[in-house]
Amino acid sequence: MTLPPDLAANPRLSTWLRVAADGVVTVRVGKVELGQGIVTALAQIAADELDVEFADVRMEPAGTAAGPDEGFTAGSLSVSTSGAALRQACAEVRALFAAAAADELGVEPADVAVHEGTFAAAGRELTYGALAARVDLDREATGDVEPKAADRLLLVGTDVARLDLPDKVTGRPRFVHDLRLPGQLFGRVVRPPSPAATLLDVDTGAVEARTGVRAVVRDGSFLGVVADDEPAADEAAEALRGNAQWKTEQSLPDEADLPAFLRGGPTDDTVVEESGTPEPGRVARTLKARYGKQFLAHGSMAPSCGVARWDDDAVTVWTHSQGVHPLRRAIASVLGMGVDAVTVRHVEGAGCYGHNGADDAAFDAVLLARAVPGRPVLLRWSRADELSWSPFGSAMSMDVEAGVDASGDVVTWSYELWSHGYTSRPGYAGNPGLLAARHLERPVEPAPPVDPALPSGGSHRNAVPGYAFPHLSVHAHRVLHTPLRTSAMRSLGAYGNVFAIESFLDELAEAAGRDPLEYRLAQLTDPRGRAVLESAADLAGWSTRGDEENVGHGIGYARYKSLSAYCAVIAEVETVSEIRVRRLAVAVDVGRVVNPDGVHNQIEGGAVQATSWTLKESVRFDRERVTSTDWASYPILRFSEVPAVDVRVVSRPDEPSLGSGEAVQGPAAAAIGNAVADALGVRVRDLPITPERVVAAIERSS
Amino acid sequence: MVALTVNGTRHEPTSPDDTPLLSVLRGPLGLSGPRFGCGLGMCGACLVLVDGRPMTSCDTPLWSVDGTAVTTVEGLATDGAPHPLQQAFLDEQAAQCGYCTSGILIRAAALLDENPNPDEDAVVAALDENLCRCGVQRRVVRAVLRAAAGGQR
Numbered sequence: 075m076t077l078p079p080d081l082a083a084n085p086r087l088s089t090w091l092r093v094a095a096d097g098v099v100t101v102r103v104g105k106v107e108l109g110q111g112i113v114t115a116l117a118q119i120a121a122d123e124l125d126v127e128f129a130d131v132r133m134e135p136a137g138t139a140a141g142p143d144e145g146f147t148a149g150s151l152s153v154s155t156s157g158a159a160l161r162q163a164c165a166e167v168r169a170l171f172a173a174a175a176a177d178e179l180g181v182e183p184a185d186v187a188v189h190e191g192t193f194a195a196a197g198r199e200l201t202y203g204a205l206a207a208r209v210d211l212d213r214e215a216t217g218d219v220e221p222k223a224a225d226r227l228l229l230v231g232t233d234v235a236r237l238d239l240p241d242k243v244t245g246r247p248r249f250v251h252d253l254r255l256p257g258q259l260f261g262r263v264v265r266p267p268s269p270a271a272t273l274l275d276v277d278t279g280a281v282e283a284r285t286g287v288r289a290v291v292r293d294g295s296f297l298g299v300v301a302d303d304e305p306a307a308d309e310a311a312e313a314l315r316g317n318a319q320w321k322t323e324q325s326l327p328d329e330a331d332l333p334a335f336l337r338g339g340p341t342d343d344t345v346v347e348e349s350g351t352p353e354p355g356r357v358a359r360t361l362k363a364r365y366g367k368q369f370l371a372h373g374s375m376a377p378s379c380g381v382a383r384w385d386d387d388a389v390t391v392w393t394h395s396q397g398v399h400p401l402r403r404a405i406a407s408v409l410g411m412g413v414d415a416v417t418v419r420h421v422e423g424a425g426c427y428g429h430n431g432a433d434d435a436a437f438d439a440v441l442l443a444r445a446v447p448g449r450p451v452l453l454r455w456s457r458a459d460e461l462s463w464s465p466f467g468s469a470m471s472m473d474v475e476a477g478v479d480a481s482g483d484v485v486t487w488s489y490e491l492w493s494h495g496y497t498s499r500p501g502y503a504g505n506p507g508l509l510a511a512r513h514l515e516r517p518v519e520p521a522p523p524v525d526p527a528l529p530s531g532g533s534h535r536n537a538v539p540g541y542a543f544p545h546l547s548v549h550a551h552r553v554l555h556t557p558l559r560t561s562a563m564r565s566l567g568a569y570g571n572v573f574a575i576e577s578f579l580d581e582l583a584e585a586a587g588r589d590p591l592e593y594r595l596a597q598l599t600d601p602r603g604r605a606v607l608e609s610a611a612d613l614a615g616w617s618t619r620g621d622e623e624n625v626g627h628g629i630g631y632a633r634y635k636s637l638s639a640y641c642a643v644i645a646e647v648e649t650v651s652e653i654r655v656r657r658l659a660v661a662v663d664v665g666r667v668v669n670p671d672g673v674h675n676q677i678e679g680g681a682v683q684a685t686s687w688t689l690k691e692s693v694r695f696d697r698e699r700v701t702s703t704d705w706a707s708y709p710i711l712r713f714s715e716v717p718a719v720d721v722r723v724v725s726r727p728d729e730p731s732l733g734s735g736e737a738v739q740g741p742a743a744a745a746i747g748n749a750v751a752d753a754l755g756v757r758v759r760d761l762p763i764t765p766e767r768v769v770a771a772i773e774r775s776s
Numbered sequence: 777m778v779a780l781t782v783n784g785t786r787h788e789p790t791s792p793d794d795t796p797l798l799s800v801l802r803g804p805l806g807l808s809g810p811r812f813g814c815g816l817g818m819c820g821a822c823l824v825l826v827d828g829r830p831m832t833s834c835d836t837p838l839w840s841v842d843g844t845a846v847t848t849v850e851g852l853a854t855d856g857a858p859h860p861l862q863q864a865f866l867d868e869q870a871a872q873c874g875y876c877t878s879g880i881l882i883r884a885a886a887l888l889d890e891n892p893n894p895d896e897d898a899v900v901a902a903l904d905e906n907l908c909r910c911g912v913q914r915r916v917v918r919a920v921l922r923a924a925a926g927g928q929r
C-alpha cells in the first residue's frame with residue numbers, strides 16, 4: 075500500500091518512535107499542541123496501534139532538531155494526516171517487534187500474541203523493552219503492514235484525559251511564557267504606532283543608561299530593548315516609546331464602508347465553480363442580497379511570546395508557532411543564514427486559532443537576542459500589540475443571487491466574494507510572513523496574502539454551496555492591496571461564506587413560504603449531510619419549537635471545506651433588550667472519532683467562539699491606526715453570554731477521521747443570523763450582528 | 777520593605793514598591809500559575825487571592841499587599857492533594873489551552889469559600905470578569921458545580 079503522505083515525506087521509523095529498555099515509547103510528531111488536545115489524540119492512536127499501555131507512551135514536543143517535518147498544525151488536518159502517518163509507523167514498528175519476538179521464541183510471527191506491551195507465544199513472554207535492543211528502527215517504512223481494523227482498536231474512540239491538563243490546573247510551568255533558562259533576559263519591542271508608520275528618530279542613549287537595561291536594538295523601524303527582568307523591560311520600552319519620532323500615514327480604509335474598499339481595488343480573480351446548465355425558462359423569480367463581515371482578531375488569552383539565544387552564528391528559538399520547520403526556514407531566509415544554523419523548538423502557548431503573532435514574536439526574540447550573544451531573551455508582546463499587530467481574519471463582502479422555480483427551489487445560483495487572501499504564513503507562497511522583516515533597515519516587504527488551493531480553498535473556502543442546485547456560478551476576488559495584515563483564522567473564508575449562503579437560503583425559504591429545514595433537505599442529496607441536519611433538528615426539537623415572543627430559531631449547515639466534517643447547527647436566540655444566544659444544538663459527523671470528549675470540547679469551544687465573533691467582534695480602526703487594543707475596545711463573549719451548547723456526534727467508525735476544530739464556525743454564525751431574523755422579522759446581513767445593526771435593519775424595514 | 781506571605785511562605789521581595797505583584801510572583805518568587813494576559817485588569821488570567829479576596833495581580837502594586845497573605849493557584853492544593861476544584865476541572869476536562877484556568881480556579885475558590893453551594897447563576901455571575909477565548913465556559917461552570925457538590929454530579 076502507499077504510505078500516508080506525512081510518512082512518505084519522513085519515512086524513517088526512528089524519526090517517529092523510540093523504544094527504551096524500560097518499555098517507554100517516545101513518540102515524536104510534527105504537529106503541535108495548540109490547546110486543541112491533538113497530542114493526546116495522537117498518543118491514543120500510537121498506544122492502540124502498538125498495543126502498549128497508554129501510560130507508556132511519551133509525547134515529545136515538535137522541534138527541528140528531531141522528529142518529522144509535518145509543516146503547519148492547521149486546517150483541522152492533524153488527526154487525519156499526522157494520525158494516519160503515525161498509525162502506519164506504529165503498525166510497522168509493532169510488526170518488527172513481533173518478528174523479533176518470534177525469532178527469539180522460535181515460533182512464526184503469526185503465532186505471537188501482542189497484548190499490553192508484551193509478545194507471547196509458546197508459554198513465554200517478551201516485552202517491548204526487552205526486545206528494544208534487538209530491533210533497529212533506523213529504517214524506512216515499507217507500507218507492507220496493514221494497520222488494525224477499526225473494530226480492533228481499544229483506545230481510539232474512548233475518552234482519554236488530556237495529557238497537558240494536570241500541569242495547567244496546578245499552575246506548573248507549561249507555556250513558553252514560563253520558560254526560565256540560565257542567564258535569561260527579557261525583551262520588549264516598541265512597535266510603530268500604526269501599520270504604515272516608519273521610525274524617523276529615537277534617542278536611545280538615555281534608555282541604554284538605565285539600570286537593568288542590557289541593550290537597545292534599532293534596525294530600521296524595528297525598535298526593542300533587552301533588560302534584566304520584565305518590569306525593567308517594560309519601563310525601558312515605555313521610555314523608548316516616549317523618545318521615538320515616527321512618520322505616520324493615513325493608510326487604512328474607511329471602517330464604515332469596507333465593501334467599497336474591498337470592491338474598489340485590484341483583485342486576483344478565480345472562477346471557483348461554473349457547473350450545470352442555466353434554464354432561464356424555469357425561473358419564476360429572482361432574489362439577491364449582499365452580505366459582509368468585518369476584520370476579526372485572534373484574541374488569544376496570552377500575548378505572543380518567544381525565546382531566542384544566539385551561540386556564535388547559530389540561534390535556538392523556543393516558540394508556540396504552528397510550524398517549527400517553516401518558521402526555521404523563514405528566519406534563515408530573512409537573516410540570510412543557512413537553515414542548519416537555526417534550531418526551533420515548540421513550547422505551548424495559549425489557545426491558537428490560526429496564524430497569530432507566534433512566529434512574529436519568535437523572530438522578534440531572535441532580533442533582540444542578537445544583541446546579547448549567549449544569553450536567552452524572552453520576548454513577550456503587550457495586549458495592545460497582540461490585538462493590533464497579529465494578522466487579522468479578512469473582512470469580506472459577498473453578493474448572492476438565485477433564480478428559483480415556482481415552488482421556490484433553486485434553479486440557478488450565483489455567488490461572488492471579495493476578500494483578502496487568508497494565508498500569509500511564514501514561507502507560504504514566498505511570503506516571509508514575519509512581521510519585523512518589513513521594519514528592518516533592509517526590509518523584506520510582505521507579498522499580499524494568498525489562498526490555499528481549491529477545493530479546500532482560502533477566502534473561497536466553502537464558497538460553493540453543498541446543495542444539488544442545477545446551475546452554479548461562483549467567483550472569488552482576492553483583494554491585493556492589504557493595508558491591514560491578514561492571514562489564516564479558524565475556518566478561513568468558510569465562516570463568512572457559510573454565513574452568507576445559509577442566510578440567503580433562509581431568505582429563499584421564507585420567500586417561498588417553506589420551512590427552512592424542509593427547504594434544505596429538499597435540495598440536499600448527500601446522505602451524511604442530511605443525517606447531521608436531521609440529527610440537529612431532532613436534538614433541538616425543531617418540529618416542536620414554540621412560538622415564544624422575541625425568541626427565534628435558525629439553522630446553519632455546511633460540509634467544512636466541501637470535503638471534510640459535516641456540521642449542522644440550530645440556534646435559539648432571544649432578542650429582548652439585547653441579542654442572547656440561549657442554545658446551540660450541534661450535530662457533527664467527523665468520521666471515525668479518536669477522542670469523543672475531545673471532539674465535544676472542540677465543537678463546544680468553536681461554537682462559543684463563533685457566537686462571540688457573530689455577536690460582538692470587529693477590529694476597530696481609524697484611517698491611521700487600529701484602535702481596538704484591549705478587551706474594552708475588542709470585547710469578546712463573557713460567561714454570562716455563553717450559550718448552552720449541545721453536541722451530538724454522528725458516529726461513523728468505518729469512515730476516515732475528519733478534523734473537528736473548525737467545522738462549526740460557519741454553521742453557527744448562519745444559525746444565529748437566521749434565528750435573529752426569525753425572532754425580529756428583519757435580517758442583519760453584516761457581521762457582527764450588533765444591536766446597532768439590528769436597530770438599523772428595523773428602521774430600514776419600517 | 778514590603779513583607780508578605782505567599783502560599784504560606786514569608787517573603788521580603790526587594791523589587792521596587794510599585795512593581796506589579798504579578799511580576800514579583802512570576803519573577804523573583806519563581807511562580808508560574810498566575811498568568812499575564814492583558815496587564816490591564818481586564819481578563820482575570822493573573823488572579824490571586826489576597827487575604828482570601830480575588831485580585832488581579834497585574835495591576836496591583838507590591839506596596840499595597842504589604843502584610844497580606846497571597847495565595848496563587850499553586851497554593852490551592854493542601855498537603856499535595858489537589859483542591860476539589862482542581863480535581864473537578866480534570867474530571868470535567870474543563871480546559872482547552874488552559875491559559876485562563878489558574879485565574880478561573882482562583883475566582884471559583886473564592887466563590888466556594890463564600891458560598892459553598894452556589895447555583896449555576898451564581899457561578900456564572902462570579903466568573904463573568906474572567907475571559908476564556910477557547911470557549912470552555914460551560915465546562916468550567918459544570919466543574920465548579922461538581923466541586924461544590926463534593927466531586928459528584
Ligand code: FES
Nearest residue numbers: 813814818820834
Ligand atoms: S493579566 Fe491581569 S487581568 Fe489580565
Ligand code: FES
Nearest residue numbers: 872874908909910
Ligand atoms: S482554555 Fe484557552 S483561554 Fe480558556
